[in-house]
Amino acid sequence: MKAKVITIGDEILIGQIVDTNSAFISKELIDIGIEVSEILTIGDSKKNILNSLEKSQNNFDIVILTGGLGPTNDDITKEAFCDYFKDKLVLNKEVLKHIESLFKNFKDNPINDLNRAQAYLPSRAKLIPNNFGTAAGMMVKNLNTLYISLPGVPFEMKSMVSTYLIPEIKNKFECPVILNKTLLTYGLGESTIANKLKEFESSLPSNFKLAYLPNLGRVRLRLSAKGDDKKVLENTMDSLIDQLYIILDKIIIGFESSNPIEKEIGKKLIQFNHTVSTAESLTGGLISSRLTSIPGSSNYFKGSVVAYNTLVKKNVLKVNADLILKHSVVSVEVANEMALGAKKIFDTDYAIATTGNAGPSKGDSDQSVGKVFISISTPTDLKSFEFNFGKNREKNVYKTVNKALELFFSELLTRQ
C-alpha cells in the first residue's frame, strides 16, 4: 500500500503559505496503516496536474490531491481530471442543491454561474460531499490507482477526510498495521545517543526502524514498525522500548504523546481538581494561549497577567520595587514574585511565571540576551529554574514556553 499526496497551489510554491494539508492527511492515513511515501507540491496549471497524475499511475495505490476546486479560473483540477481520464463534466444535482442551500444565508453574495458550475463533476467520479463549502470532492479509480481530489481549504478538507475518506479507504483496502512510538529525551546530543544505541540499532528486527529527531535541545527517538499482526508488533515494540529505557536510563523523559502537553496538563489538573494561572513577561501570553487551546480548559485555567512592562510587574503583579532595583526584572527573585502575584490575583493552586531577555536588545535589564527565569508556584512549594537560550528572539520565546509547560507537567507528575 503506497500513497502519495499532491498539494496544488502557486501560493505554496512562492512561500506565501505553508502547506499543512499534507501533514494532516499523512497522519490520518498512517493511523489506518497506509504510508505516504511522497508529498508533492505543484503550481496551478493543468500541465502540472496532468504530469503528476501520469507519474503516479500504477506507482501508487492512492493519490490524494488538494486544491484547485474553487469557482475561479485558476481552479483547474476537474478539467485536468477530465482530460486525463478522457471524461466529461456532468451536473450533480445533489451538489447543486447543497450549493444553493449554502448561498441562502449570504445576502451580499448571491449565487452566480461560477458557483453553479461547481456542481459539475467528471461523469466517472464518485462524489465526496463537502458539508462546509461549495467545492465538492471526488474519487476516480483508474487502473490500479485510486485518485482522490479534495478542496485546499484546510477546514473543509479535514472534515471530508475524517468523515468520508478514511472510512471509505478502510472499506476498500486491506491495510497493514503501522506502529509509531516516540520517546522524548533530554540532556544528550544526537550523536552521543547514537553511539550508545549502536548495538541496539544493528540488532533491530528488519520491520522496525529507529529515527533521531533533534529539536531545540531535545532529541526524540521514533521507533516505527510495520507488519500484519498487531499483537506481535506491539509486543516487540514494548520489549524494544524496555531495552531503550535500560540503555538510555535517565535521559528519557517519557513518550511523546499524540496529545499535546497542554492536554496532558489539563487531564492532570482535572484529576486533582486544581487550578492554574500564569504571569508572563517574555512569553507574552503564549503559555496562557497554549493552555486555553484545550476545550474545557476553563475548568482549571483561570487567567494570566502578561506583564511585558516593568511598571506592570510592580503595579499589577505587586512585585516588590526594591527587588527589581536590586536584582533587575530578569532575575529569579522577580520570577518568584510574579508567580506568587498571579497565584494571589487569580486565586489558583498553581502559577507559572516567566521573565527573561528575549532579545535582540537588552530591554529593562542588564542580563544577557537569552537569560530566562521560570518559576512555578505549587500548592506547597515555589520552584525556580534558570536557563540561557541563546540569541535568537523567536527561539527564546518558544523554548521558554515549551520548557515552562514541561516543567509544570513534570511537577504535576510528581503528585499522584
Next chain:
Amino acid sequence: MKAKVITIGDEILIGQIVDTNSAFISKELIDIGIEVSEILTIGDSKKNILNSLEKSQNNFDIVILTGGLGPTNDDITKEAFCDYFKDKLVLNKEVLKHIESLFKNFKDNPINDLNRAQAYLPSRAKLIPNNFGTAAGMMVKNLNTLYISLPGVPFEMKSMVSTYLIPEIKNKFECPVILNKTLLTYGLGESTIANKLKEFESSLPSNFKLAYLPNLGRVRLRLSAKGDDKKVLENTMDSLIDQLYIILDKIIIGFESSNPIEKEIGKKLIQFNHTVSTAESLTGGLISSRLTSIPGSSNYFKGSVVAYNTLVKKNVLKVNADLILKHSVVSVEVANEMALGAKKIFDTDYAIATTGNAGPSKGDSDQSVGKVFISISTPTDLKSFEFNFGKNREKNVYKTVNKALELFFSELLTRQ
C-alpha cells in the same frame, strides 16, 4: 530558471511535523527572481534520494535538498550524493575545526567519531558553512543542474540560505524579475469577485497572472508578473492595481504586506507614541503574544489580562457584576468594560478586549457557540463589534485574533 525543493524526512511523511523549510526557501528564491516549480518530500532512504536526484537532472537549474545531514544512521544524503555523482567522501579540515570548536562548550556531550564523520564531504562538493551546527551544507554542479544540500534543522538551514546561498546564486545566475502583489478584500465571496473581474482577467498581459486565495471570510487577490525589466513590470503592475481599485471599489482593505499585521501595528504605535494593552477571554493571550512577537514591542505593548474565568473578569478587570448578570459574560457590555478595565490597569492609550463562546460547549454564558464580541478602547472613543464565527473552536479563536488585530489596525489607520 526552474528550481525544485526536496525535503527529506520520514517525520514529514508520517505527519509528525509540518514542513516549513520549503516555504522559507521558496520565498527567499522568489525574492531574487527564481521560481520554485515543485516541492517534493521523500523519506529517509538512499533509494528515494537517488531517485529524486535522477529525476531532477536537467529538468531543473537548481535543486535544493534539506535534511539527512545529521550524524546518525538515518542521515544518508552525503552517501547518496557520492553514489549519484560517483564521488567519495574526503575530510574537510575547516569543517572539522568548526565541529571541534562547537563541542568545546558541551561538557556532558563530548565529541565522538559520529560527529567527526560529519566533517567528511564529497570531494566535488563546495562547502556551505553552518555556523550554528555540526551539519555542513554542500553544493555540487552536475551537467546543467546545481544541487544544494542543507541540514533540516530550520534555524541552521535559514541562516545558511540567507548568508551563503542566496548571494552565491545571485552571483552564478542571471535571474529574471518576479513581482508579487496581494490585495486583501473583505465582504464578497470568491465567485462574486471573479464575476466582477471577468473582463479584467481576460485582458491581462500574458506575463501577468491573477490568483484568488480565499481564507476565513477574506479573499486575497494575488497578481504576479515575470519579466526582464523591473521598471516596466512595476508600471504595468501599478496600472493593473489601479484598475482593480476601480472595479472592486470598497471591498479592498489594502495590500497584504510582507510584514505581519502586528508589525504594521507596532510601526503606527511608535509613530504616534501610543501604547496598547489587551483583556482577553476566548483568545486566551494570543492577541498579546502576536503583539509581543515583534522585537521592540515593549515600547508600546504594556500588558494583558487573560480573563478566562468570570470571577477574573469581575475581580481583576472590575467588570460590573450586575452587567454580567443582566447581559451574560459574552456580551458587548462586558467586552466594553473589559477594554476599559485593561486600559485603566495598564494605563495605555488603547485597549483591545475579546469575549465569546469558542465552543464546543457554552461555558458561563447562554450565548450560542461562535458568538464573539470585540471592543477597542481608543484615546477618544470605545468601539465594539459583534461576530458569529461558527462552531469550530480553533477557527473561532483564530478568527477572533485576526479580526481584533485587523480592527485595531484599521482604527490606527484612521489617525494620521
